[in-house]
């Protein structure tokens with residue numbers, strides 16, 4: 001089955017694969033100018049370099065390892081089921097500090113988000 005990516009997953013991938021954007025995960029302030037600037041930069045990058053983002057994601061996934069540990073983490077799975085559906089089949093693919101959350105569709109596997117193992121607010 002081939003992979004496809006949601007727009008949300010692309011945004012999170014760009015955000016979490018680039019150290020310069022880590023402020024966005026660490027900051028909880030509303031209306032923060034730094035957060036707004038980063039969000040805009042991510043939007044622009046996705047707009048201008050969509051193909052290279054897709055290529056980068058595919059390349060990370062190619063090197064990723066299937067994680068069983070996530071399936072045994074009940075807090076984590078509670079969150080995932082609530083957010084993406086209790087009746088879905090999931091894979092968690094780990095590549096470096098990134099976790100690709102994969103949901104099985106009819107004909108493809110959909111990456112719905114990209115989490116960061118190193119950060120507190122990974123979800």
Ligand SMILES: [Zn+2]
Nearest residue numbers: 027032034035
């Ligand atoms: Zn901020």
